[in-house]
Amino acid sequence: MHVTIEDVAQRAGVSTATVSRALRGLPHVSASTRSEVARIALEMGYVASKSASNLASGRTRTVGVVTPHIAKWFFAQAIEAVEQELRQRGYDVLLVVLPSTSGEGRPVFDPDVLRQRVDAVAVLTVPLTGSELDALRRLRMPVVFVGGSVSGLMSVRIDDLAVGRLATEHLISLGHSSIAHIGGDPDEPHNFSAPVDRRAGWASALRAAGLVPDPALDVAGFFSVEGGQAAMEKLLTLADPPTAVFAGSDEMAFGALAALRQAGLEVPDDVSVIGVDDHELAGLMDLTTIRQPVTEQGRTAGGLVLAALGPSSPTGHRAEHVLLPVELVRRGSTAARVR
Amino acid sequence: MHVTIEDVAQRAGVSTATVSRALRGLPHVSASTRSEVARIALEMGYVASKSASNLASGRTRTVGVVTPHIAKWFFAQAIEAVEQELRQRGYDVLLVVLPSTSGEGRPVFDPDVLRQRVDAVAVLTVPLTGSELDALRRLRMPVVFVGGSVSGLMSVRIDDLAVGRLATEHLISLGHSSIAHIGGDPDEPHNFSAPVDRRAGWASALRAAGLVPDPALDVAGFFSVEGGQAAMEKLLTLADPPTAVFAGSDEMAFGALAALRQAGLEVPDDVSVIGVDDHELAGLMDLTTIRQPVTEQGRTAGGLVLAALGPSSPTGHRAEHVLLPVELVRRGSTAARVR
DNA sequence: CGCCCGGCTGCAAGCGCTTGCAGGACGGAG
């Protein structure tokens, strides 16, 4: 039926051991044997069985990527980067989508499904419960978090506190003092700090400027376009609506822009809006934003697990934490306060 | 180190065969034995080694998903749907991203990397060369194409000819007669018909209305935002610019909208724009479009491969072709011709 | 009361590869 290493060995007149070594570039094979085996393998269309080699070697050359979504800019972008980085180095990517991200309703994630399936795992901003984290640690394999961090496990992320501060300071510098925040779901488990930190950055920047964060101006946008839209609508019902809005993601900012447009308000004249991400369409929407390097985060995460998988001892991965820089991108959605 | 089936068998006082059968719900195991084994397995934290079971059974319970992108709306959406459908039925998804989709430059895709790794594959609108298709067929496993079709292999898609026609007829019905088309890369291999068919639909609708498709009004937008933007800019340099534009995707339409806005033109008063997809942000942009059911296409594709993997004989999969309906979504970017 | 049959279970042979260890060939040094 299909070509096995046995067939190749026979045809080449060598043992399967030699074929295996030759094809994998291991030492202790003469150059001539190696090239001959390679030629024959190619000619016969031999492809090693992954299952067999996994079983024999104990390594799967696969890393699991756990994500709450695929169809959202940040995640899609990050997954793409991780995939590319890993495939380049001969690793496969096993996608695991955690149905819903909203704390309670989500079915528990059982990291054990990954055991025996992957050599390492990358977790993309999924708010995990304590027991899930424990289970993840018990896997005893390299684990890297993207977009958040957890003690004892590797991570690559941005400084979300700085993000919130940077965005808010930008608005303050434009003369705004009534600055709203559209953030995530306040009920979410707080392991993943991005939403929390961005809010904290907002509050801290306000305080630093002698302003007080108004709870009424802090609304949930659930990191979705519709959520952002609803949040903005809610803000507009206020007796004294804000003159500027810091949305924790560009997608929420898009929603906010839509809500403002529908309310007949002008951006940035009536309300300034700033987001976070530098989403693909942010330029198109002329949205001022805090750019975060998503692709680079994904790539870095891939690199980290690969490094951990490398020469180092299988246990005792030093928990590396990488912080990537962000940057304010000024566009047309923010301007000096006029009202 | 880790729990094997042997350990469970020993602890339960039965053979590994019985454990295997009990845990997989196979017949020929008494109810009491089954539940006892299940209890012990759970208690010991046993997880079957995928490699071992793959090797022994010859099935991988994994399907490969080949896609040119992750970070594009259509693809992200489709992948998410496929993943969900497959995981639900116990299958894993192996992501394979084909670096670039532009015909020539792309490294050849060698379907053989999938051999021994997956039981079936889903290909998302990747324009493959003839030899790649042959290799894919030679894999002798279920293959489903999403967004295009290839003889002899299963497919699920929409009627792209109808899409082009529908969009163009909508513009014609609004009184437009100078209707441009922003499409894909004209140099792409033509196995994947979506871009080609949409263009053909445009031309055919024009002819049916007694109009002639003007080659000067048919420009390449490469299915990207920037491409659409550039295409629109090019159209605006024409001595006699169109009063309406049919973009082959919402993303290109977004680009077109941006270009129009930058040129100081009003949509839909100066130019009407219609896209295809009903992208997540189309509503926000108030873009009229032809909606295609992406999630459903992904789900259906997943279902098809699972069905093909099922009871039927491993060879001789009937090449099923599923065509899903599209629908015109009227929004504010198209209106009666005024000029 | 002997047989047969059906329902459970265990045996053991793989599945296709990896890898520690032993062995063989060859060349240079002593």
Add this chain to the structure above:
DNA sequence: CTCCGTCCTGCAAGCGCTTGCAGCCGGGCG
């Protein structure tokens, strides 16, 4: 000429599961 290394190569024992087949045990039937 002998003795050692040094290189290559082969042996064979697994890796942890699946599965065809055989075997065992009771109970129903003739």
